[in-house]
């Protein structure tokens with residue numbers, strides 16, 4: 001049983017994660033480190049396309065996505081719901097409305113993530129599906145910089161709720177918009193063709209049993 005291997009599980013765990021995971025993965029790694037103190041970690045952070053490329057090339061033990069790739073054989077461990085929400089500057093006129101339609105929102109300037117970002121893809125697709133085009137005023141390849149840009153009044157954006165709950169975010173508000181939040185599952189992904197090490201098995205089991213719980217507790221605080 002993997003739980004009895006505390007002293008035996010050693011080595012380096014290599015993980016590639018999409019940008020939003022940077023807000024919560026350190027918490028999970030801290031808890032994992034408590035149980036397996038002899039484990040080292042190598043962490044890569046990028047957009048969906050970058051993490052996807054690393055998955056195809058068998059670069060890491062694990063990958064973290066909320067938008068899962070379809071053409072690679074993977075073993076996936078879902079552990080938590082992800083929610084994409086609309087964020088606006090604190091004093092934006094739309095905050096006066098109880099709920100905002102996509103039609104109305106499409107008249108306002110948007111700040112979008114770069115091509116290759118899963119968040120960008122989901123956002124554009126949602127508007128297209130309902131027959132609207134977004135007014136893309138700015139493209140920014142960093143969710144941190146997007147938060148600052150929204151707070152500075154540059155425009156509206158779509159971000160994972162995780163990037164808000166774990167950050168201090170003065171000047172930014174979550175807007176009630178029809179069809180939002182857009183929900184998906186956070187999944188820990190392994191390449192199905194790569195034999196998992198003892199360490200990888202320990203991490204997968206840890207995430208399955210504790211991943212969601214640790215993060216939900218952190219959000220509640």
Ligand code: PGA
Nearest residue numbers: 019048066067117118119
């Ligand atoms: P990303 O995240 O926008 O950083 O590519 C995609 C995802 O949540 O899977």
